[in-house]
Amino acid sequence: DGGITQSPKYLFRKEGQNVTLSCEQNLNHDAMYWYRQDPGQGLRLIYYSQIVNDFQKGDIAEGYSVSREKKESFPLTVTSAQKNPTAFYLCASSIGLKEAFFGQGTRLTVV
Amino acid sequence: GEDVEQSLFLSVREGDSSVINCTYTDSSSTYLYWYKQEPGAGLQLLTYIFSNMDMKQDQRLTVLLNKKDKHLSLRIADTQTGDSALYCCAERRRGSQGNLIFGKGTKLSVKP
Numbered sequence: 135d136g137g138i139t140q141s142p143k144y145l146f147r148k149e150g151q152n153v154t155l156s157c158e159q160n161l162n163h164d165a166m167y168w169y170r171q172d173p174g175q176g177l178r179l180i181y182y183s184q185i186v187n188d189f190q191k192g193d194i195a196e197g198y199s200v201s202r203e204k205k206e207s208f209p210l211t212v213t214s215a216q217k218n219p220t221a222f223y224l225c226a227s228s229i230g231l232k233e234a235f236f237g238q239g240t241r242l243t244v245v
Numbered sequence: 246g247e248d249v250e251q252s253l254f255l256s257v258r259e260g261d262s263s264v265i266n267c268t269y270t271d272s273s274s275t276y277l278y279w280y281k282q283e284p285g286a287g288l289q290l291l292t293y294i295f296s297n298m299d300m301k302q303d304q305r306l307t308v309l310l311n312k313k314d315k316h317l318s319l320r321i322a323d324t325q326t327g328d329s330a331l332y333c334c335a336e337r338r339r340g341s342q343g344n345l346i347f348g349k350g351t352k353l354s355v356k357p
Contacts, residue, residue: 140287167344176249176333176347177288192344224287226345233278234345236287 136161140225140237146245147212147219155210155240157225164229166208170194171222171239180223183208212242220244249348251334256354263321265351267334270315274336277310278345279319282331291319291332321353329355 138159147153159166165184169177179192183202197216202208208227212219222241228234250268257263269277275296280288294301294308294317301308307320321328331350338346 138287169347174253174349176349177335177345178347179344182344222285226288233276233290233293235290236280238287239285241285 138225138227138235138237140223140240142240143238145240145242147242148245150214152211152213153242155212155223155225155242157208157210157237158206159208159227159235159237160206161227161229161235162205163227163235164205165227165234166202167226167228167234168192168198168200168208168210169224169226171224177224180210248346249334249336251332251348251351253349254352254354256356257324259324259326259355259357261324263319263324263328263353263355265319265321265332265334265353267317267319267348268315269317269334269336269346271336271338271346272312272315273339274315275339276337277308277317278335278337279306279308279317280333280335282333282350284330288333324353324355326355326357329353 141156167182168180178194181200183189199211224239225237226234278293279291282288305322309318333350334348335345
């Protein structure tokens with residue numbers, strides 16, 4: 135079945151650590167996105183990529199980094215520079231300007 | 246103000262119709278979407294409407310778009326307890342490179 139897979143579902147990070155969230159899709163979509171969701175807020179765009187080896191910052195890119203070496207994969211690294219990383223992270227992909235499909239999310243908690 | 250606004254909560258009785266409203270500010274929006282989110286899960290696309298349409302119906306779901314007022318609504322007929330979830334409105338703007346702008350979501354509670 136085609137879809138978007140995020141892993142892990144739950145992730146714990148110690149202060150000062152970098153962690154990487156995985157996002158893989160087998161939908162053959164060109165575009166991929168990372169959003170962050172906090173309680174009582176709408177989804178906010180972190181980074182997006184329209185094509186392999188190219189990506190752009192979203193509204194809240196500070197403290198995050200991404201790579202897009204393969205069409206299927208768009209990993210997100212939460213660096214130690216991100217001061218408030220505890221949140222629910224959602225990856226999405228789309229083709230053209232149509233609807234975006236989402237993964238099941240990764241909940242990151244700082245311990 | 247927010248780019249996309251929604252009421253935060255809606256409570257209905259099972260079997261009634263639910264109407265979830267959304268307002269947006271950018272007249273260049275091309276597509277408007279409704280997503281459903283269960284607790285701890287990703288977003289599931291329910292339906293979408295292109296900006297040159299007024300209405301779209303899909304089984305129990307009816308989407309109405311008033312471009313003049315920049316108002317979008319989602320009507321769920323015969324609401325069931327399984328419809329309880331967070332409903333997020335989103336817009337895609339012309340020239341946005343595909344990014345979606347989301348509202349905060351409306352939490353729908355369906356009472357038996």
